[in-house]
Amino acid sequence: MSGAVGREPVFPTRQSLGLMKAKLKGAEVGHSLLKRKSEALTKRFREITRRIDEAKQKMGRVMQIAAFSLAEVSYAVGGDIGYQIQESAKQARFRVRAKQENVSGVFLPQFESYTEEGVNDFGLTGLGKGGQQIQRCRETYARAVETLVELASLQTAFLILDEVIKVVNRRVNAIEHVIIPRTENTIKYINSELDELDREEFYRLKKVSNKKQRDNAAADAEILAARQKAAEKEAQNGTADTSTVTNNEPEATDVLGEQEDNDVIF
Amino acid sequence: MASAATYKDRQFLAVIGDEDSVTGLLLAGIGHVTNPPDAQRNFLVVDSKTETSEIERTFQSFTQERKDIAVVLINQHIAERIRHSVDTFTDPFPAVLEIPSKDHPYDPEKDSVLKRVRRLFGE
Numbered sequence: 001m002s003g004a005v006g007r008e009p010v011f012p013t014r015q016s017l018g019l020m021k022a023k024l025k026g027a028e029v030g031h032s033l034l035k036r037k038s039e040a041l042t043k044r045f046r047e048i049t050r051r052i053d054e055a056k057q058k059m060g061r062v063m064q065i066a067a068f069s070l071a072e073v074s075y076a077v078g079g080d081i082g083y084q085i086q087e088s089a090k091q092a093r094f095r096v097r098a099k100q101e102n103v104s105g106v107f108l109p110q111f112e113s114y115t116e117e118g119v120n121d122f123g124l125t126g127l128g129k130g131g132q133q134i135q136r137c138r139e140t141y142a143r144a145v146e147t148l149v150e151l152a153s154l155q156t157a158f159l160i161l162d163e164v165i166k167v168v169n170r171r172v173n174a175i176e177h178v179i180i181p182r183t184e185n186t187i188k189y190i191n192s193e194l195d196e197l198d199r200e201e202f203y204r205l206k207k208v209s210n211k212k213q214r215d216n217a218a219a220d221a222e223i224l225a226a227r228q229k230a231a232e233k234e235a236q237n238g239t240a241d242t243s244t245v246t247n248n249e250p251e252a253t254d255v256l257g258e259q260e261d262n263d264v265i266f
Numbered sequence: 267m268a269s270a271a272t273y274k275d276r277q278f279l280a281v282i283g284d285e286d287s288v289t290g291l292l293l294a295g296i297g298h299v300t301n302p303p304d305a306q307r308n309f310l311v312v313d314s315k316t317e318t319s320e321i322e323r324t325f326q327s328f329t330q331e332r333k334d335i336a337v338v339l340i341n342q343h344i345a346e347r348i349r350h351s352v353d354t355f356t357d358p359f360p361a362v363l364e365i366p367s368k369d370h371p372y373d374p375e376k377d378s379v380l381k382r383v384r385r386l387f388g389e
Contacts, residue, residue, distance in 0.1 A: 049383050049386070052379070052380070052383060053380075053383070056372075056377070056380065059365065059366070059372075060366055060371075060372040063365060063366045063367075063372075064366070066290055067286060067287075067290065067367075067368040070286055070289065070290045070293075070368075071368075081289065082285045082286070082288070082289040082311075085289050085292050085293060085297075086288065086289070086292060086297075086309070086311065089292045089297025089298070089299065089307075089309070090297070090298075090299050091298060091299075092277075092278050092279075092295060092296055092297060092298035092308070093295030093296075094279070094294055094295035094296045095277045095278060095279075096276075096277055096278075096279065096336045096337065097277060098276060098336065109358075109359075111336055111337065111361075115295065134293070137290065137293055138293045138294060138295070141290045141291060141293050141294035142294045142295065144290075144294070145279070145291060145294045145296060148279075148337070148339060148363055148365065149279070149337060151363060152336070152337040152361040152363050153361070155361050155363065155379050156358045156359065156361045158379065158383070159356065159357075159358040159361075159379075160358045162382070162386075163358075
């Protein structure tokens with residue numbers, strides 16, 4: 001699994017290790033925040049769907065009542081008023097305005113109905129007869145439309161929330177399944193590379209000190225051998241002739257100074 | 267995401283329905299005709315003689331072209347005739363609302379939004 005997500009293209013240095021650790025921490029914090037946001041939105045979403053269900057049923061009832069009151073009108077007027085009404089409609093009296101509601105960073109619009117004052121297209125409708133029924137019918141339908149507007153804002157909120165929840169969940173999943181494993185992978189990689197470098201360095205130091213030790217030992221052995229040789233020689237000369245010992249000593253002092261003088265030109 | 271500009275000036279309701287539904291809703295005062303140069307009504311009366319292509323065209327104009335409509339009300343039995351367009355329209359604005367009509371009782375199973383609700387909760 002962790003092999004599949006790969007790692008960030010970074011150089012394995014201590015600096016990028018620090019960066020990656022900060023990134024991992026940020027990703028974890030972001031993940032928990034987004035998860036909480038998604039939960040809050042889902043809660044809201046469920047509430048809205050429940051209310052939509054209720055409102056749809058209410059709408060069925062309200063529209064039925066409204067249709068009945070319209071039937072009353074056509075009975076009272078004694079004819080079809082549809083055409084007359086369609087022709088006299090000019091300015092909307094019943095309008096909506098959109099408000100915003102903020103749910104954890106998501107703006108949900110809410111329609112609010114209001115009546116534009118001073119607009120009345122149907123002043124003369126039902127002047128002859130049935131005016132009372134028409135008045136009642138208008139009130140009934142106005143209430144019905146209010147229900148419809150409420151339902152419309154619920155529905156809009158539903159659609160927007162649906163979209164937002166999808167986006168948030170996608171982000172949560174991306175962080176959980178891609179970014180965090182990849183960062184962890186990178187940290188692991190950097191750590192292993194740094195360890196490798198450490199081991200190499202340690203091995204190199206060991207090698208160097210080994211070499212030094214060997215060299216020292218060799219030098220010691222040489223000196224020892226030379227001393228031994230000298231001692232043996234001394235012992236031999238000591239038994240054969242003591243005067244050679246006195247001859248030997250100037251030779252040793254020779255090295256320090258006198259022979260050099262031959263090389264010196266000035 | 268829906269920015270403020272997309273719904274700030276949406277203030278009308280539009281209706282596509284049979285004569286009774288349209289009459290009733292117009293009585294409530296939602297009817298609006300735009301200013302003369304290109305007078306457009308925000309309602310369409312559909313009867314048995316209305317072509318499906320005309321319903322389709324009106325639906326497209328209410329949902330896509332006009333920017334002043336906040337809610338489109340459409341009778342469910344008419345929505346059935348252009349079911350494909352209604353189902354493919356998923357933008358939040360304008361809100362498309364299927365309403366019952368006098369002689370066609372409301373069937374929640376056919377509602378495009380309720381279908382989505384049901385699908386989401388796996389019922």
